[in-house]
Amino acid sequence: MSTSDVTRQGVRGARPARDALTGSARARPDAPRRDGRAPEGGFRSYYGRPVLNRIPWAARDIAGYLFLGGLAGSSSVLAAGAELSGRPALARTMKATALGAITGSVAALVNDLGRPARFVNMLRVCKPTSPMSVGSWLLAGYGPLAGAAAATELTGRFRRPGTAATVGAALLGPAVAAYTAPLICDTAVPAWHEGYREMPFVFTGSGAAAAAGVGLLGSPPAENGPARRAAVFGAALETAALARMRRRTAAVADTHRGGRAGVLLRAAEALTATGALGAAVLGRHRWAARVSGAALVAGSACTRFGIFYAGIASAEDPRYTVVPQRERVRERAAAGLA
Incomplete structure (x- = not known):
């Protein structure tokens, strides 16, 4: 189309049924509006294109990155507690x-x-926002x-620097476990962005449950007390935060x-609850x-992959992009009138 195609009567030679329609399916797709805005239609985007660009990330890489980061940070916290309380295994x-x-x-x-x-190259600058x-x-960091903490533990050398490294990793551990939540929430993806308030708690609880699961798998029952308590704490925090997020973000919940995400998140809820209950009640028995530890690790992985999908x-x-936006517009308008 060139500028000569635009006339006072409209675009010369324009084909009908090419309007960009978004909105509620309760209205007729072709219903005219007097305010000049796009008509309320069946959530069709511009010329059939999606409102948001397709997510290019592979689940194996990004969901795996989210899961392993949470496991690493929470494991360091549990490692420091175990070392300071005399539980070497x-x-x-x-x-x-x-x-x-973390590797x-x-x-x-x-x-x-x-x-x-x-x-x-990302380390060339530091941008706190x-x-x-x-x-x-x-x-x-x-x-x-x-x-260093793992190397000194496995080799048995440089114990004091190893303890200092263990404590340092534990201090950074909660941030490592939680920072991936604002990382994905700071995007335009509705299911992530709308849950920005609760997502850090979901990821922290999920990471704690995964680390507790590994602790139950790899330590004798005489030393797994902190892991059993971490399992209950992590499962409760993850479950409560997920429930609150779904209530608050009903438009994208x-x-x-549904779909693959629904299957994974339902499996995560069942595995996490089973693992936490088993750790609390039967955690003193080896098998x-x-x-219980295997169930907790699997449940945490299902949570991260489910949120990704x-x-x-x-x-x-x-x-899921249009409805939350319109709800915010209505809320702001109502607040202004009040």
């Missing part, structure tokens, strides 16, 4: 888990970025501490119930503790 298990998990998390992130240089920048610096579903359906 549990401390050794959690230190090795923290190192392995896998960084590898998944680098694989998604395409080449390691892109991760290094950017979750990605803050997260990159967290990983750069936490990784060496977790590595459907993405947690019961191991079964819920985000993909919400980005593909324009309804």
Whole structure:
């Protein structure tokens, strides 16, 4: 189309039925509006294109990155508690888990970025308002501490520097476990963005449950007391935060119930509840503790993958973008009138 095609009567030669329609399905798709805004239609976007660009991330990389980061940070906290309370087997298990998990998390992130240089380039600046920048610096500081703590534990040398590294990793652990929540919430993906208030608590609880599961798997019953308590705490926090997030974000909560995300999140709820109950009641028995630990780890992984797929579903359906926006407009208008 050129400028000569535009006349006072409209666009010369324009084809009908090319209007961009979004809105509620309760109105007729072709219903005219007097205020000049787009008519209320069946949530069709511009010329059939999605409102948001398709998420290019692979579930294996990004959902795995989210899960392993939470496992690593929570494992360091549990490792420090075990070491300071005289539980060497549990401390050794959690230190090795923290190192392995953070290594896998960084590898998944680098694989998604395409080449390691892109991760290094993110360390050229420090931007406190950017979750990605803050997260990159967290990983750069936490990784060496977790590595030093695990190396001194496994070799039996440099015990005092190893204890200092363990405490340092534990101090950064909660931030490492939680920062991936604002990282995904600071996007336009509705199922993630709308849950920005509760998502850090969901991720922290999920990470604590996963670390507790590994502790139950790898430590003797005589030392797994902190892991059993962490399992109950993590499961309760994750369940409560998820329930609150779904109530508050009812406009996008459907993405947690249908499709692949629904299957994974239902499995996560069942596995996490079973693992926490087994840890609390039967955690002093070796095989019961191991079964409960496996259920907790699997439940945490299902939570991260389920939230990832819920985000993909919400980005593909324009309804989840349009409805929350219109609800906020109505709320602001009502507040202004009040």
